[in-house]
Amino acid sequence: MKILVPIKRVVDYTVKVRVKPDGSGVDLNNVKMSMNPFDEIGVEEAIRLKERGIASEVVVVSLGSGACQETIRTALAMGADRGVLVETDLELQPLGIARLLKALVLKEQPQLVILGKQAIDDDSNQTGQMLAGLLNWPQGTFASKLEIADGRATVTREVDGGLETLELPLPAVITTDLRLNEPRYTTLPNIMKAKRRPLDVLQVADLPAEAVPSIKTLKVQPPQPRKPGIRVSSVEELVRKLREEAKVI
Amino acid sequence: MLTLPEKLLFIIFAILSIYLTYIGFSQIIVAVRKGQPEYYSRSNRLFERIREAFVRTIGQTPVLKSRPLVGVFHSFIFYGFTFYLLVNLIDLIEGLLPPSFAPLSGSPISSWFRLGSDVLGFLVLVGVIFFVWRRFVSRDTKLERFNDSVLLQAEVRAGGIRMDSLIVAGFIFFHVGFRLFEAGSLLAAEGRLDPWQPVATLIARVVGFGPDRIIGWHIGWWLSLGLILLFLPYFVRSKHIHIFVAPIRLGLGRRAATGEKIGSGALDPLNFEDENVEQFGVAKLEQLRWSQVLDAYACIQCNRCTNVCPAHETGKALAPSAIEINKRYELNSIRATLAKGAESPRPVMEFALSESALWACTTCGACVGICPVGCEPLIDIVDLRRDAVMTKAQFPQDLNSAFRNLERAGNPWGLAQDNRKDWAKEIAAPTVEENPDFDVLYWVGCAGAYDPSAQKIARAFTEILHHAKVRFAILGNSEKCTGDLARRAGNEYLYQNLGAENVQILNAALGNRDKRVVATCPHCFNALANDYPQLGGKYRVMHHTQLISELVSDNRLPELILDENITYHDPCYLGRHNGIYDAPRQVLNGPKRIIEMQRSRENSFCCGAGGAQFWKEEEPGNTRVTENRFQEAQATGAQVIAAGCPFCKSMLSSSESAGETGAPLVLDVAELVAENLRRVKSKLGIG
């Protein structure tokens, strides 16, 4: 069984994001970039399935600039077998990505696609669902547990009321939640080996899909800075302040 | 002189014994030579090394220092035994060659020689009796007490060390005892008393006089010299081999190419240039550096290191001596096949220490500091961690996030690099760009930058610098973690990446100017002073307590008027690893002298933070290292525990007993000095 894991290069979670002065977007100059943490969980899950003998090949794919090769190498160092980069300078949005991924799925013929449930930059939480829709495949989103047996995937999802368990026939699309696993730390020999693993670079034009942006960004704004908190000396004072100043009770 | 058949027998016996011993020795030499090359030199300055080894061996200081009483009895045996080398040689000549060859006969020193062999022989017996009594009768628990969870070779578990001790003690006792008997019998046969040999004379009186007593001389000769031949092949595998290896090991300390001594604060770097290397750190015996293999034979199995190890003391599975002992037993059982070119059969982690033991070490350096023969179990531990982290990625889960945060954010908390200067929002701390004419570069460190309790230290120190009008600057947001925690956790690769970036930034900030770099964190201090020279960063580094002490003596800061009772905790990376004990004490000795804890200065007990312990759960044991130390500090009755390290402060103030009412407060030396400033000002009615 082949698993396809799409990964996204995002601003690292430890970076304090700065908005460009002209409001056209986030300043990416000299900013540390790394793999979207949810996608890392996807890569880890795919590798674990391979280690358990369930999967035979793990292919990671990223879409974007040439710099995404570095992100792909990270996934290869974790243990993925092969990488594909779809190179483009276009601004990619969930629907466009889902279309490109669909084209790739048809080309690679995986039985399972594992994506992060969302990317920590735009937090869209759409690509997985759209891909499943375009492919007309079943989907198990926000998976916190995944089991594969007899051509079926059993997905446990964390929902508001508790846990929900779904059973999907393969092929299927899975998106990962935080608790699915803890990604491994890569070993040095694997980092070295990753440099020798195959990484194909395609152009968007090579794929029979359209990825023109359908959403226009008007303005990007930083959130209002939070007002510092105050210390109250008693419960009475707290209640009074909540009632009179914050007017919440 | 012996009879002819006796002589022939002795010579055959001697050849056999020497041959077997030679085989044993050569196998050990092969094993040691299979070890990996060293980074630092262990052979330059040969003369100095020999002198050092000689002085320490003859002076017996390493043994006397840590256990004085034991040291005295050990000296008896040591001096006696050394003298007996001569005695045995002369006995040999007298036994095998005609009397005309007897080297000392008739010479004036002969009387002194007889006195020496008599008295020193007696002292050896006293020494041996003391050691046997200590191990088998009074059962000094320091010697063999290992926590139940400590991994030991089966033979060691079964009492191998006791057996070995008994055999060695038996040999020494009978060898020397029969030598005295031999001398006594000779006097008895010759029918004379010898004032130069009081003990032998006593023996002569006991055995009674008469020419037939010469048989006693024969028996004594055979049993004292024959015993050596019998013992020699065993000697190679016994702990007694330390009489050869220990003096050599004492001369093998690490030195830079320039000859200066390298302390325990520096670790040997790895080379990551070669992309074909697949093994990082140590998994198998032959991947140890040669000095580490030699350590197994230098170790006298005295357990001093384990007695002072904070991990062992608090019930963890780690015993540094067990690492050396287990290595020795492993080598003894495989050295013959190793010598034939075979590989060692199993990984070090299978016989030397358990995983929990590996991750229990705080890298406090107490084991290295106390070892009388210069063994370095700490270095083995770091090398094994390197394999676990870099080659296998098998390490405590908690460290995963610390490593990732370091990789991504340049600090173990994973906080934004852009917030690194936030600690100085309310106090002026100019960056190098803002104050290019600085005299001192203040290295804040991650704790000072991000940890609220350590930020207070950074601010207090900044206040002090301002008051003393020191022209200083900080690196601000371009400073990154030194990588100390990564390095001591075995992640040498991550450490070198961080280190290289920092060295570049520091070199750019300092230029060619010979500025001082001051750190409020001993871990940063150690990395800057001892680790970074390996990466091309050579700086004049000082700890903030040193700078403060200097400012006080220059009258740029007022003397201490605080009248609280203060005890001072020596941080491992300031004290033991870098020898800075006096500066903080000079600062803190005010109207009241500080109250010393029982374990202080080089005997200080770790707070439990080092070696990346701060970033993980403590390994299972019976108490926390921190709690053990806090209780000791509390027992001094002090109101304040002064520390010189943000991690010590954080650990100690979060220990269980620190939460009790009336428990002493934990503060950094800088915070106390800043408080002192405030009190002085208010007393003078200023500020």
Ligand code: SF4
């Ligand atoms: S460095 Fe400290 S904690 Fe580690 S083994 Fe030595 S004494 Fe024990």
Ligand code: SF4
């Ligand atoms: S390593 Fe040193 S201190 Fe520890 S048991 Fe061996 S000789 Fe003694």
